[in-house]
Amino acid sequence: MCGIVGAVAQRDVVGVLTEGLRRLEYRGYDSCGVAVLQHGAPRRVRSVERVANLADQVQEASLSGTIGVAHTRWATHGAPVTDNAHPIFSRDEIALVHNGIIENHEPLRDELKALGYVFESDTDTEVIAHLIHHTREQDPSRDLLTAVQRALQRLRGAYAIAVFAKNEPDRVIGARAGSPLVIGVGERGNYLASDAMALSGTAEHFIFLEEGDIAVLSCDGVHIVDRDGATVRREVQAQHTSHYAAELGPYRHYMQKEIFEQPDVVADATERVRSITPALFGPNAQRAFSEIDSLLLLACGTSYYSALTAKYWLESIAGIPTQVEIASEYRYRESVVNPCAMVVVVSQSGETADTLAALKHAQELGHHHTLAICNVPHSSMMRLTELQYLTGAGPEIGVASTKAFTTQLVALFLLALTLGKERGHVSADDEARALRQLHHLPAALNSVLALEPQIVSWAEALARKDHALFLGRGVHYPIALEGALKLKEISYVHAEAYPAGELKHGPLAIVTNEMPVITIAPNDALLEKLKSNIQEVRARGGQLYVLADAGTKIESRDGVRVIQLPEHYGPLSPILHVVPLQLLAYHTACARGTDVDKPRNLAKSVTVE
Ligand code: AGP
Numbered sequence: 001m002c003g004i005v006g007a008v009a010q011r012d013v014v015g016v017l018t019e020g021l022r023r024l025e026y027r028g029y030d031s032c033g034v035a036v037l038q039h040g041a042p043r044r045v046r047s048v049e050r051v052a053n054l055a056d057q058v059q060e061a062s063l064s065g066t067i068g069v070a071h072t073r074w075a076t077h078g079a080p081v082t083d084n085a086h087p088i089f090s091r092d093e094i095a096l097v098h099n100g101i102i103e104n105h106e107p108l109r110d111e112l113k114a115l116g117y118v119f120e121s122d123t124d125t126e127v128i129a130h131l132i133h134h135t136r137e138q139d140p141s142r143d144l145l146t147a148v149q150r151a152l153q154r155l156r157g158a159y160a161i162a163v164f165a166k167n168e169p170d171r172v173i174g175a176r177a178g179s180p181l182v183i184g185v186g187e188r189g190n191y192l193a194s195d196a197m198a199l200s201g202t203a204e205h206f207i208f209l210e211e212g213d214i215a216v217l218s219c220d221g222v223h224i225v226d227r228d229g230a231t232v233r234r235e236v237q238a239q240h241t242s243h244y245a246a247e248l249g250p251y252r253h254y255m256q257k258e259i260f261e262q263p264d265v266v267a268d269a270t271e272r273v274r275s276i277t278p279a280l281f282g283p284n285a286q287r288a289f290s291e292i293d294s295l296l297l298l299a300c301g302t303s304y305y306s307a308l309t310a311k312y313w314l315e316s317i318a319g320i321p322t323q324v325e326i327a328s329e330y331r332y333r334e335s336v337v338n339p340c341a342m343v344v345v346v347s348q349s350g351e352t353a354d355t356l357a358a359l360k361h362a363q364e365l366g367h368h369h370t371l372a373i374c375n376v377p378h379s380s381m382m383r384l385t386e387l388q389y390l391t392g393a394g395p396e397i398g399v400a401s402t403k404a405f406t407t408q409l410v411a412l413f414l415l416a417l418t419l420g421k422e423r424g425h426v427s428a429d430d431e432a433r434a435l436r437q438l439h440h441l442p443a444a445l446n447s448v449l450a451l452e453p454q455i456v457s458w459a460e461a462l463a464r465k466d467h468a469l470f471l472g473r474g475v476h477y478p479i480a481l482e483g484a485l486k487l488k489e490i491s492y493v494h495a496e497a498y499p500a501g502e503l504k505h506g507p508l509a510i511v512t513n514e515m516p517v518i519t520i521a522p523n524d525a526l527l528e529k530l531k532s533n534i535q536e537v538r539a540r541g542g543q544l545y546v547l548a549d550a551g552t553k554i555e556s557r558d559g560v561r562v563i564q565l566p567e568h569y570g571p572l573s574p575i576l577h578v579v580p581l582q583l584l585a586y587h588t589a590c591a592r593g594t595d596v597d598k599p600r601n602l603a604k605s606v607t608v609e
Contacts, residue, residue, distance in 0.1 A: 002086075002099040002607075003027050003072040004181065005198050006162035006172045008217050009189025014063050016191065017070035018055040020198035025051055026254065026397035027195070028603030029072035030080035034058055035087035035095040036065030037169050042095040046085035066219075067172050069162040071097035074603050077105070078122030088125045090117070090133035093166040098125040099194055100159035100179040101608050108154065128161060136165070144168045145216055148175060149229060152214070158353065158608070162192055175214040179607055180351055180380060183207040183215055183222050185236055190217040196378075197395055200239070207234045208378045237378070253596040255398030255490070259582050260449060262403050263442040265393045266575070269410045270438040276417045276431050281371060282387045288369045289422050292342040294321040296367070298330055298358045299346040300606070302401040302485060303408060307346045308478035309574050310412035317571070318420035327358035328609075335365070342369040346412070348396055348404035349605040350379020357609075359384060373411045375404050389415075398597045399604050400490050402582045405482065406445075409575050410438070437572055447566045448579045452587075454563045455580050458545055459587030462493065465516050469507060469542075470497035470581075472520040473530050479574045480520055483581030490599045491589040500533035513541030513559075518584070520577050523551040523568040534560075547580055549573070 003024030007013035017034050032054050033046035045061050047054040051072070071086035078084035086097040102108070105124035108131060113119065117130040131154060136147035144165045158178025164171065174181050174192040184191035184203025192215065193199050196206050209215060212227025213234070226232045251257035278285035295314060297307035307324045314322040327345075331354060343362040347355050350372065359370065359381060371387040372379075375396065382388050391407035417434055420426035426434075462468060468487060472480030477499040484495035498507050500519070511517065517537045521530055531554070537544055538559060548554050549565040556562045569576050589596045 002074050002194070003029065003198065004097050004099055004160060004162050004192070004194040005070040006068070006097070006174055006192040006217070007189060008067045008170065008172045008219055009186065010066065010219050011188065012064045013066060013068045013189070014058055016202050017068050018051065018058060020193055020202070021051045021054070021070050021072055023198045023200065024072050024193075024195060026399070026597065026604055027072065027074075028399060028598055029074050031073045031075070031082065031085035032071060033073075033085045033087055034063065034068060034070040035089070036063055036068035037164060037166065038063065038065045040169070041166060042087075042089055042092060042164070044087050044089065044095065046082050046087075048080055048082055048085065067164050067169065069095060069097045069164060069172060076101055076608055077124045084121045084123050086125060088121060088123060088129045090126075090129035094129050094133045094136075094163060096125065096129040096132065096161060096163040098128055098159055098161045099607065101157045102127055102155050102159065103157040104155065128155065128159075129163075132163060142167060144171065144173055145214065145225075148173050148214060149225070152177070160194055171216055171218045173214060173216050174209070176209045177212055181209045182378070183209065183217065185222065189219055190222050192217060196239070204239050205236045206239060207236055208383075210234065252590070253398065253586070255400050255402060255586055255596050258396055258398055258403045259579065259586060261394070262406050262579065263445040263449070265403050265407050266410055266445060267442040268392055269407050270441060273414065273435065273438065276414065276421050276426070276435070278418055278422065280414055280418060281389050285387050288342065288387055289419060292340055292369050294338060294341040295323070295344055296341045296362070297322065297324040297344045297346060298327045298355060298362070300327050300352050300354050302405050302482060303346040303348060303352075303355070305478045305482040305485070306405055306408040306412060307344070308481070309409060309475055310416065312475035313413055313416035313571060314419065317416040317425065318423060319425045320419050320423065327352070328354040331358040331361045337365045337367070339366045339368065341367065342371060343367045344371045344373060344415075345381050345385065346373045346408055347379075347381055348375045348401055348408075350374040350376045350381040351605050351607050353607050353609050356380050356384075373408055373415075375407065397604075399599055399602050400486055400585065400596075405578065406575055410441075413438070413572065437570065441572060441575060444567055444569060444576055445579060448576050451563055451565070451580060452583055455583045456587045458561065458563070459584055459591055462516055462584065462588045463491070463591035465514070466494060467510070467515060468493055468495040469511065469515055469517045470495060471500040471503070471517060471533065472497070473500045473526040474524065475571070475574050476520040476522060476577060479578050479581065480518075482578055483518060483520075483584070486582055486585035487588060489602065490585055490596050491592050491594060492600070493588060493592075500530050503533055503536055508536060508540065511537055511540040511542040513543065515542050516545055517542045518545045518581070519547065521546050521548045521552050521554060522573045522577060523549055524573065527552060547577055549576075
């Protein structure tokens with residue numbers, strides 16, 4: 001979604017701004033822009049093309065300056081056209097970029113129009129720019145900070161902004177309320193961004209703003225006030241550098257790179273675990289785990305499917321009642337609150353608006369035991385929860401989540417083992433066996449990745465189809481859901497997933513000899529049941545693509561293609577079976593020529609509702 005970069009330095013900041021935008025590209029955007037203060041006036045370049053084109057235009061326009069703001073926009077209010085791209089100006093005196101949504105923009109727009117402001121865009125952002133301008137005009141001191149403070153008090157909604165003014169050439173102001181904003185502290189300048197990754201290579205120390213903070217950045221330092229206007233000190237933290245660099249390397253797409261990183265990130269997550277202990281979830285986990293009687297898992301998209309997979313583990317391994325709910329549903333429905341239920345939010349970004357709002361909603365309802373399973377260390381969810389588990393997959397750039405999912409599964413499996421051990425359901429032998437399996441997972445993942453050539457041949461066939469059906473049973477049903485999501489997300493092939501036992505209750509009606517049916521068939525307790533479901537499909541002419549594993553005993557024949565995973569992996573089997581489905585989606589998308597890393601209409605991190 002939208003990305004912000006801002007800079008004030010003793011040198012030209014245009015390069016920092018455009019490089020920052022380049023690093024934010026993965027989040028998804030449909031227009032972009034840069035503004036600097038040049039020769040005493042704001043100047044900007046905006047584009048509906050890629051950041052690389054914007055950088056060329058910036059050069060052609062000879063844009064340069066020592067303060068500036070930049071933005072990648074993912075359209076919400078107003079079409080993705082140049083006039084709606086940020087930075088947005090007010091009377092050529094204020095330049096502003098904004099992430100989020102201003103809910104009361106309509107009455108404010110009417111009010112500002114009545115005051116003579118002419119709107120040049122359809123954005124809610126323009127309201128903020130004019131409001132700051134107007135507030136500043138009313139104040140004899142013409143102080144930008146005072147104007148920003150007063151203007152923000154009138155906004156309803158979630159936002160992060162960065163703004164500079166014509167008459168204050170030495171400062172950029174940033175503010176956050178509901179959308180993240182981080183300050184990068186440099187030696188000869190200070191910077192801000194909606195994501196620390198935008199500033200990697202530019203700043204080595206970071207300040208993560210709290211909700212309601214407003215920060216004034218100058219070359220000399222950073223001054224932060226809280227929502228009450230009191231000066232506050234926020235911790236300066238050394239940069240968290242991940243060795244999974246956000247560079248593409250030899251891969252064709254980030255998604256491909258991230259699929260192939262899975263053995264390494266899973267190794268990182270499992271090697272450090274030598275025994276199952278609540279401390280894996282933070283110093284307060286032991287006490288918190290002893291006070292809960294159930295779990296409520298909240299998440300969206302792929303993270304929701306990892307939570308659904310975990311429900312099977314948590315109930316079978318730990319014997320703890322577990323509810324899993326889509327965050328956007330939970331936050332708006334009337335639910336019966338059990339204060340002894342621990343709320344677990346699962347999220348790659350830690351910033352997904354619906355999951356964050358669901359967490360806050362649960363806390364307001366009286367859930368005081370909360371855990372975030374998350375891939376971004378200083379994200380909002382990590383800061384709002386009682387317990388935290390960092391999945392450590394490193395930057396995930398592809399919009400389609402892959403390595404974040406498998407590391408979430410590792411985290412959730414560890415949670416099941418931990419709660420199982422605490423509750424007396426996991427013996428020392430069980431623990432030792434589970435640890436052996438976890439430690440062997442990276443090798444097992446590597447042997448699954450070696451199946452890629454066989455999956456490419458499936459993808460070539462699938463790329464010619466418009467629909468696909470995914471089937472799984474038990475703990476592999478959520479994996480079927482995830483496979484279908486991956487396929488539709490990046491290849492645009494319509495895909496649905498069902499628990500195979502549901503076939504006769506409806507979906508069998510769409511099975512013809514045109515329908516590819518991708519079936520997850522591990523050698524588990526439900527295999528015989530699944531084989532009957534496979535017969536039902538074959539009898540209707542459905543084209544079966546079966547992901548079997550050791551001992552499944554399903555042979556390829558006319559209308560039935562089988563890829564056999566080398567090992568059956570017991571309860572951890574979902575972590576292996578999802579990998580061929582990721583590869584299948586990836587190669588189908590490549591065969592269809594879609595923009596794999598930036599699929600249409602989607603953004604990496606959904607920070608608005
Ligand atoms: C996954 O491929 C999707 N792009 C999407 O469903 C994603 O998982 C969802 O938006 C949740 O994001 P989060 O994990 O960052 O909260």
